Amino acid sequence: xxxxxxxxxxxxxxxxxxxxxxxxxxxxxxxxxxxxxxxxxxxxxxxxxxxxxxxxxxxxxxxxxxxxxxxxxxxxxxxxxxxxxxxxxxxxxxxxxxxxxxxxxxxxxxxxxxxxxxxxxxxxxxxxxxxxxxxxxxxxxxxxxxx
Amino acid sequence: xxxxxxxxxxxxxxxxxxxxxxxxxxxxxxxxxxxxxxxxxxxxxxxxxxxxxxxxxxxxxxxxxxxxxxxxxxxxxxxxxxxxxxxxxxxxxxxxxxxxxxxxxxxxxxxxxxxxxxxxxxxxxxxxxxxxxxxxxxxxxxxxxxxxxxxxxxxxxxxxxxxxxxxxxxxxxxxxxxxxxxxxxxxxxxxxxxxxxxxxxxxxxxxxxxxxxxxxxxxxxxxxxxxxxxxxxxxxxxxxxxxxxxxxxxxxxxxxxxxxxxxxxxxxxxxxxxxxxxxxxxxxxxxxxxxxxxxxxxxxxxxxxxxxxxxxxxxxxxxxxxxxxxxxxxxxxxxxxxxxxxxxxxxxxxxxxxxxxxxxxxxxxxxxxxxxxxxxxxxxxxxxxxxx
Numbered sequence: 213x214x215x216x217x218x219x220x221x222x223x224x225x226x227x228x229x230x231x232x233x234x235x236x237x238x239x240x241x242x243x244x245x246x247x248x249x250x251x252x253x254x255x256x257x258x259x260x261x262x263x264x265x266x267x268x269x270x271x272x273x274x275x276x277x278x279x280x281x282x283x284x285x286x287x288x289x290x291x292x293x294x295x296x297x298x299x300x301x302x303x304x305x306x307x308x309x310x311x312x313x314x315x316x317x318x319x320x321x322x323x324x325x326x327x328x329x330x331x332x333x334x335x336x337x338x339x340x341x342x343x344x345x346x347x348x349x350x351x352x353x354x355x356x357x358x359x
Numbered sequence: 360x361x362x363x364x365x366x367x368x369x370x371x372x373x374x375x376x377x378x379x380x381x382x383x384x385x386x387x388x389x390x391x392x393x394x395x396x397x398x399x400x401x402x403x404x405x406x407x408x409x410x411x412x413x414x415x416x417x418x419x420x421x422x423x424x425x426x427x428x429x430x431x432x433x434x435x436x437x438x439x440x441x442x443x444x445x446x447x448x449x450x451x452x453x454x455x456x457x458x459x460x461x462x463x464x465x466x467x468x469x470x471x472x473x474x475x476x477x478x479x480x481x482x483x484x485x486x487x488x489x490x491x492x493x494x495x496x497x498x499x500x501x502x503x504x505x506x507x508x509x510x511x512x513x514x515x516x517x518x519x520x521x522x523x524x525x526x527x528x529x530x531x532x533x534x535x536x537x538x539x540x541x542x543x544x545x546x547x548x549x550x551x552x553x554x555x556x557x558x559x560x561x562x563x564x565x566x567x568x569x570x571x572x573x574x575x576x577x578x579x580x581x582x583x584x585x586x587x588x589x590x591x592x593x594x595x596x597x598x599x600x601x602x603x604x605x606x607x608x609x610x611x612x613x614x615x616x617x618x619x620x621x622x623x624x625x626x627x628x629x630x631x632x633x634x635x636x637x638x639x640x641x642x643x644x645x646x647x648x649x650x651x652x653x654x655x656x657x658x659x660x661x662x663x664x665x666x667x668x669x670x671x672x673x674x675x676x677x678x679x680x681x682x683x684x685x686x687x688x689x690x691x692x693x694x695x696x697x698x699x700x701x702x703x704x705x706x707x708x709x710x711x712x713x714x715x716x717x718x719x720x721x722x723x724x725x726x727x728x729x730x731x732x733x734x735x736x737x738x739x740x741x742x743x744x745x746x747x
Contacts, residue, residue: 223673226666232739243741250663250706254741270741274665278739 218275221309225279230286232278235268240336242329244349245321251277253325255285259333264288264296269325276308276315277322283307284322293330297343299323362675363721367561367653367714368510368538369679373604374563374715380607381565381600392597393588402599409606416609417536417555418546419572425589426602429569430537431461433556434504436571436582436593437533438465441502441554442474444580445531449499455479455487456697457514458506462535463693466504475499484646485514485698493524503532507539507555511694511710512645513654515543522551531577537561537569541612542620542651553577559601563715564608568601619715623652626713630655630722637726638733644700644708655711658704659729661743662736667709670732676725678711703742 218226235256245252251273258266267289269281284304288296301319305311311319328349334341364372384405390398392406407421414421427433442452454466456478466476477495479487487505503525508515518534525532533554536545541562547555555572559565573579573592585594612619634641634657644656659667664680671678680692691705700708711725737743 218669223669226669227673229739252741270739272661272740272742273663275669277663278666278736 217312218279219309222276222279222311225282225308226275229269229278229282231267231269231282231289233268233270235266238268240329240333242325242327242332242349244325244328245273250274251318251321253277253281253321255325255329257329257333259293262292262294264291264293269322273318273321274315276311277318279308280304280311280319280322281325284319284326288326293333293341294343296326297330297341299326360675361724362677363717363725364677365711365713365717365721365725366677366679367717368513368651368710368712370560370566371563371714372716373560373565374608374611376611377564377604377607381604384600384603389599392599393586405603406597406599409602409609412606412610412613413557413570414572416540416545416613417557417572418548420575422590423547423572423575425571425573425593426597426605427569427571427593428567428598429560430459430535430556430558432582433558433569433571434459434461434533434535435465437554437556437573437579438462438502438504439469440579440582441531441533441577442469444578445501449497449501450474451497451499451501452476453479453492453495453500453503453505455481455505455516457481457485457509457511457694458504459510459535459537462504462506479505481514481697483698484649485509485512485694486646486649487516487521489517489520489524492521496524496528496530500528500530503530505532505534507534507536507545508543508651509645509694510538511692512656512698513538513651514646515539515649515651518552519550525553526551538651541609541616542623542653544616544620547572547574554579559605559608562608562612565601565604568598568605570605620652623713623715623717626717626719626722627653627655629719630711630713630726631657633722633726634729637730642704644695644698651712653713653717655713656708657711658700658708659733660704660707661740662707662733664707664709666736667707667729667732670736671725671728674728676728678709680709 238256239259240257243254254270256268267285269285271278271281287299301323304319327347331349388401390402392403410424411421414424470476481487505516522532531553535556537558540557553574558569583594640660642658695705
């Protein structure tokens with residue numbers, strides 16, 4: 213699909229997303245977005261000894277939202293919580309080999325979903341993480357019109 | 360890879376007969392119709408033949424057909440022209456909430472210039488209410504512009520009934536018939552239509568050419584000023600090849616109108632039935648019967664429209680959605696909003712439009728692909744709860 217608006221890697225992750233689906237008894241869950249803005253992403257985490265042992269996602273959104281969810285979840289699997297909190301939307305875009313500018317917000321959604329899940333986990337277990345400082349779980353990536 | 364084009368409402372391929380009619384006028388009979396020598400006269404004759412062909416498709420007189428660059432120009436000319444010409448009589452215009460942007464944005468422009476516009480509501484099928492319409496008429500109403508058939512959901516308005524009311528009240532009636540042309544039997548006299556916008560590329564003609572029908576009794580100021588073309592009504596050297604293509608396409612459309620309507624309606628109903636049988640939680644948007652023969656607009660709950668379009672595109676299938684997810688907040692189609700579709704469903708709606716070259720095998724392939732899409736992406740949708 214050389215003339216597609218997305219590159220082959222985005223299409224591949226969209227067609228065959230990694231880590232998609234349900235998780236039974238997750239240790240953490242986070243949802244971001246709303247049907248009103250068009251995109252919603254839900255992340256489930258299995259956490260053992262501060263390490264993300266498994267991750268699943270569910271996304272209602274366009275192709276690039278699904279592809280971003282796929283690579284972002286790949287990027288945090290097996291990582292420590294602090295490492296996962298360092299994943300940025302720019303790294304997600306790099307991993308995807310680029311996204312059209314009007315789709316950059318989709319990568320922000322996956323970064324925020326990961327942080328939301330960890331934020332909920334930290335609250336439940338009374339933990340503090342350096343990478344969550346200043347994080348607002350009610351942040352709406354659609355408020356940002358630039359990248 | 361198999362390629363299936365299901366976006367005939369966006370544009371149609373040019374039919375071979377149409378192209379063949381056009382070709383000689385690019386290289387051999389290239390004369391300017393305004394020239395007095397033979398080459399010019401040949402062009403003129405072909406142009407006038409095309410005007411008659413277009414007039415015949417809508418039951419008009421050929422002197423009432425003015426060629427334009429397309430539907431958008433025709434809409435602009437008709438609506439701005441009537442508004443500015445009748446300023447002394449009033450400043451009120453009636454239209455609907457489900458017009459094409461060519462009309463809506465023209466009305467917004469007029470609102471910025473002192474006109475008042477009533478945008479009629481539509482029911483859940485996309486039809487206006489005739490009582491609402493009559494009640495909206497004021498002493499100052501100078502123009503009614505109502506889309507003949509909607510481009511997104513295909514709903515056909517009660518045009519004849521509207522025309523009876525406007526004629527009785529002495530108000531000018533314009534309709535954007537870009538989608539209806541060649542898909543609905545149109546007679547401007549029987550339907551009391553004063554102005555009607557048309558476009559060639561929706562009826563297997565070329566792009567960049569359209570026409571405005573102007574009833575002889577309607578005074579419409581010129582929109583393009585310049586030379587004496589189009590009976591001094593629309594200046595600029597005529598798009599001769601485009602006009603000839605439009606004429607041929609109109610002739611073919613008239614010849615095969617009933618056959619075309621039947622064939623395309625059958626395909627449409629076959630597709631709707633097939634999708635409804637094989638996929639759960641799908642709804643048809645628009646009117647069950649009073650809709651364009653080729654229009655299918657459906658909501659595939661829990662899967663975002665762009666996801667569906669992208670997966671279809673990867674599989675060689677072209678369709679469209681009335682919405683797009685961009686960096687700013689989501690804009691759902693104004694038409695789907697007007698018929699009261701909840702936002703999350705509007706986001707999951709797709710328009711398929713079938714046409715003369717569509718086959719049942721094409722539709723079977725699309726339905727199979729849609730089954731895969733709904734299975735695959737519903738399973739990863741945070742909203743979806745499997746029934747049973």
